[in-house]
Amino acid sequence: MEAALIADITYVPAAAPPVPVPSLPPVVVGSKVRRAFVFVLFYLAEVRLLWRFLRTPARLKLAAARIKELKQVYYGNLKVRKVAHVAGRYFREYQTPGWPSAAYDAYIATTVNRLVPFRGDADTLNLVFLAITKKCPLACDHCFEWDALNQKETLTRAHIQELVAQFQARHVSQIFFSGGEPMLRVNDLVAVVAAARPGTDFWVFTSGFNFTRANARRLKQAGFTGASISLDHHEQARHNAFRGSPDAFRNAMQAATYASEVGLVVNLALCATREFTTEANLLAYARLARQLGVAFIQVLEPRAVGHYAGQNVDLSPAQLALLEDFYLKMTFGPDYLDWPLVHYYGYHQRRMGCGGAADRFLYVDTDGDLHACPFCQKKSGSALCGGKGGSLDDALAALKTRGCHPFTQATM
Secondary structure (H helix, E strand, C coil): CCCCCCCCCCCCCCCCCCCCCCCCCCCECCCHHHHHHHHHHHHHHHHHHHHHHHCCHHHHHHHHHHHHHHHHHHHCCCCCCCCEEECCEEECCCCCCCECCHHHHHHHHHHHHHHCCCCCCCCCCCEEEEECCCCCCCCCCCCCCHHHCCCCCCCCHHHHHHHHHHHHHCCCCEEEEECCCHHHHHHHHHHHHHHCCCCCEEEEEECCCCCCHHHHHHHHHHCCCEEEEECCCCCHHHHHHHHCCCCHHHHHHHHHHHHHHHCCEEEEEEECCCCCCCHHHHHHHHHHHHHCCCCEEEEECCCCCHHHCCCCCCCCHHHHHHHHHHHHHHHHCCCCCCCCEEECHHHHHHHHCCCCCCCCEEEECCCCEEECCCCCCCCCCECCCCCCCCCHHHHHHHHHHHCCCCCCCCCC
16 A cells, blocks of 8 residues: 555754745636626526426426525625636536536535426535545644544545545535545546546545655546635744644745646635634735636534643634624635635535535545544445445445534534
């Protein structure tokens, strides 16, 4: 296996020379006219898909009404006003495939099928978080896989291929590979995605470790859509300390550069800790993301699992309000239309509940077991057909029955 044994070493960050932040081309569409034109194209594409799926005016009308209701529940009076353009595709949300693509069509099909059923199955999954390795050279403060880190690997390349094929058969339109550090298994990532069928966008979660220019090119050529790069502070020293490595910030900057060069969509994933969450830090982080030319910023809340188990890491109500204001201002406000889009699932989760536990998404751990999400870790059967008895359908049904843990503050 590519990720040979890595010693369980705790890295002690040392003073490092400043790492320059590159200035990369923007991908968020800045022109008001172009944005308006792109949203018309989205509308026409979705009307065409609705007609293809439903085939009658009455069902089309019913679907349109239910989609409007769904948008009202999720967005309220908010209107999506921003769009990113990468490698010939347009992206309006981080966890929605880009258009035009077979993955976008699959996403719309599953969404419509929930509202006005038109196909025989009842599959509702849109995305899967798939952890493929226990190995990692870092020692991150918030690591939710801390207890499994650098233990003996379970999943082979054949297992990963089996998992991807099973979820693709259930119309999953996005798969996010995580770990550990999945770039330690870059050969497996490339082989698995190159062999996958169309209809799914593939992403890799990475700290930037082993994300070389050559590996970025290999991912793109294999069929990857994007890279979600962990960046937990705009200040080099603080990010390095949080990740337990003196090279963490440098690796993240290089990964953003190389991903941008080859045409991968770039998301910056931020764990907004108590120490970080101030208005000044959020704005500085967004400014750095804009300089890097990324499409998205994903805001995560800390959760008392893994390395944080037993600790009081919840944000204060005032800090949660700060994150919500940041999200609304950056994504829907008129003053930041050419800045990266912000994805903050917690905002919507607190208002309409969680979509995990095999409703819209789930998490598969490094043993191939199913969980409601990366933070709601309670095994609910195996995703591997020959693994521990039973079928994937049985395991998914059990996960849906069990559901997510009661939501407090933490989100995925």
